[in-house]
Amino acid sequence: MKVLIADDELRLRKVVSLHLKKSGFDVFEAGNGQQAVDMAKEISPDVIVLDVMMPEKTGLEACAELKGDELFKDTPVILLTAMAESEDIKKGKEAGADEYLTKPFSPKELIDMIKSRF
């Protein structure tokens, strides 16, 4: 199963990738929202994990763009965010996100969330 993870924080991307690979996922990494959109079109991931605050295109913008594309409308998108307030969750839902994980999170939570989708 292909998982695309996008976060501008290199260290977080690396460590989450490590956990996902250990759980048997094929992992692809993007460093910003635009890269995530481009990479999704290239690899057709089964799940997309997006940090909300990213340069070039935020996670919310990338999510809205991908969910508006016929190719990705059914691809689960999980948003990673530091913003746990209800207004932010509402924005995530409006952008079409399927799940919301608030930082700091345990990688196990993320893996369970991905597995629960399949």
Add this chain to the structure above:
Amino acid sequence: MSTPGRLEHQLDVTYRYFSHHIRTCTSVVVAMLDVVAEGLTDDSMTAMIMESGYLLDIYDRGMSVCFNHILGKTHETEIEQVDIGHLLELYIKNAVSEETPAEIIHNIEGMHLRCDAYSFKSIFQILCQEGLASAKKQLRINRSGSTLSISPDNGFNEVQQIFEIFAEVLKKSGIIMEFDKTSITLRFTDESIDS
């Protein structure tokens, strides 16, 4: 004195900026500890925990500096001499991952500044971190006379709203911070700077 609307805006900007970074650094530590618990560590992972810990400290101090400024809390300002070149070396040694694609090029060895050290040290390192996060291959930190500039090769990803608050804090130390998409400049008074 801030109007209630402006006060609320500044508090919101500060909370969102620091919450994002503090929670992201904490996530790295939490995720790494899971790796450690499984006995899968190597030197690079230990380094990542230490770098995130160092950044957590900088962001925590920066947050306190900003909230104190916004809320008008007076604190005993300690005017000290800061060796900016040494401060940058500390930042590079403790916070910059070996895997970071960009390199920091600078000419600030031996540059000293008399200022509110606590505020300056926190904000300067956060600005370096912003510059490095935006840089593709190079982050240039250059001194020219009494001005220091921080310039990522491709400019900053974003002119963060928090920069306005940093500028207000630094102004209290007589440091003029100006910024745009290409660079951040810090202009010091001639009498505060020495090299």
